[in-house]
Amino acid sequence: MIAFAWIVGIVLVLLALALGGFALFSAWTARQVEKRLPPHGRFIEVDGARIHYLDEGSGPTLLLIHGLAGQTRVFTHSLLDRLKRDYRVVILDRPGSGYSTRPSRASAAIGAQAHTIARFIEALGLERPLVVGHSLGGAIALALALNHPEQVAGLALLAPLTHVEGEVPPLFRGLAIRSPLLRGLVGWTSAIPLSIRNRNFVLEAAFSPQPIAADYGTLGGGLLNLRRHSFINASRDLMATMEDLAHMQERYQRLTIPIGVLFGTGDRLLDPAKHGAAMATKVAGLDLELIEGGGHMVPISSADRAVTLIARMAQRVAADAGRALTT
Numbered sequence: 001m002i003a004f005a006w007i008v009g010i011v012l013v014l015l016a017l018a019l020g021g022f023a024l025f026s027a028w029t030a031r032q033v034e035k036r037l038p039p040h041g042r043f044i045e046v047d048g049a050r051i052h053y054l055d056e057g058s059g060p061t062l063l064l065i066h067g068l069a070g071q072t073r074v075f076t077h078s079l080l081d082r083l084k085r086d087y088r089v090v091i092l093d094r095p096g097s098g099y100s101t102r103p104s105r106a107s108a109a110i111g112a113q114a115h116t117i118a119r120f121i122e123a124l125g126l127e128r129p130l131v132v133g134h135s136l137g138g139a140i141a142l143a144l145a146l147n148h149p150e151q152v153a154g155l156a157l158l159a160p161l162t163h164v165e166g167e168v169p170p171l172f173r174g175l176a177i178r179s180p181l182l183r184g185l186v187g188w189t190s191a192i193p194l195s196i197r198n199r200n201f202v203l204e205a206a207f208s209p210q211p212i213a214a215d216y217g218t219l220g221g222g223l224l225n226l227r228r229h230s231f232i233n234a235s236r237d238l239m240a241t242m243e244d245l246a247h248m249q250e251r252y253q254r255l256t257i258p259i260g261v262l263f264g265t266g267d268r269l270l271d272p273a274k275h276g277a278a279m280a281t282k283v284a285g286l287d288l289e290l291i292e293g294g295g296h297m298v299p300i301s302s303a304d305r306a307v308t309l310i311a312r313m314a315q316r317v318a319a320d321a322g323r324a325l326t327t
Contacts (some may be wrong), residue, residue, distance in 0.1 A: 153317045265291065
């Protein structure tokens with residue numbers, strides 16, 4: 001009995017040392033990442049969150065919203081320089097993502113994030129921008145249009161999440177943690193080492209069947225996911241996505257603003273038929289465009305097609321505004 005207790009004690013000590021080592025490694029990794037990729041925008045307080053954003057260019061306003069585990073650099077990688085020639089481009093880190101914070105008790109639900117972004121639009125005086133949403137950012141853009149129609153002139157959706165998913169895609173199963181306690185424990189210990197080990201699998205799933213962008217970690221900001229709070233908030237986002245989607249689906253037919261959707265036919269994360277073609281049956285006049293052989297990372301891998309769609313939606317928004325002035 002004494003020998004057994006001694007063995008259990010040794011095992012517990014070794015486990016504690018291992019977990020402590022993981023925690024130290026994770027903290028060191030986060031510091032190195034933030035030294036290499038510091039904030040590159042401005043900050044504003046909105047609804048108790050400190051929102052990190054960029055505001056560049058001039059012309060009609062675009063508001064860009066990134067997806068799950070993303071941040072501003074997903075759009076600055078290949079889109080910003082092209083868009084800011086003709087538009088005022090505002091890109092934000094969603095609450096809890098990138099360098100934006102989110103109050104610990106704040107909801108991560110799609111509607112709650114849309115509400116905070118609506119307040120952000122008010123705070124910056126953006127009036128009614130054309131909202132560009134990628135992946136989960138597409139669902140939040142739709143929630144903005146449904147819940148805050150006075151603040152959205154149109155939508156350009158890039159591989160958007162639009163309908164309830166039956167199961168979590170393999171890429172995100174490591175984030176599917178319901179318990180806040182377990183989520184925090186994993187975030188402090190194994191999340192970062194496992195993210196490093198699984199890097200190639202994650203990137204291939206996100207970009208396939210197109211090539212992985214070699215500079216995604218730096219110019220695309222992918223390294224910023226190697227931080228404890230990035231993992232925890234991405235997990236919260238994932239687990240909250242289904243809270244609002246079912247009710248949103250029932251209201252899509254009410255949308256009358258210009259909406260364009262761009263999807264890659266080879267997207268391995270979201271089914272183009274379920275999340276793209278299905279929207280065309282619910283929203284009158286929806287502009288659906290498919291990229292043959294395209295993957296999920298449309299803002300990077302299919303940037304030219306994204307710019308074209310955005311420009312087309314901006315023209316439709318301008319035409320609608322012109323008609324409104326003459327009536």
